[in-house]
Amino acid sequence: MGKHAQVQIWKKYEVKDGQLVRxxxxxxxxxxGILAQAPGRVFCGKCGYSEIVK
Ligand SMILES: [Zn+2]
Structure with a gap:
């Protein structure tokens, strides 16, 4: 339980098999830019690139 509480701080990260995954x-x-998630798609806040997510 104690270890899991730390994960809350890193909301942009996910822990898989003991490794931090972006x-x-x-x-x-x-x-x-980092692709921001929106319903059904992601988009870049820097250049405006967008991508449909299935
Ligand atoms: Zn971009």
Whole structure:
């Protein structure tokens, strides 16, 4: 239980098999923005790139 409480701090990360995994994608277009999640799609706040998520 004590260990799990720490995970709450890292809301953008996910722990898989004891490793921190980034729970977000870097924009493939500008490589600088982080794709923000919206219902049904993700979009880059920097360049405006968007991608449909199934
Ligand atoms: Zn971008």
């Amino acid at each position: 729970n977000f994608k870097l924009c493939p277009k500008c490589k600088k």
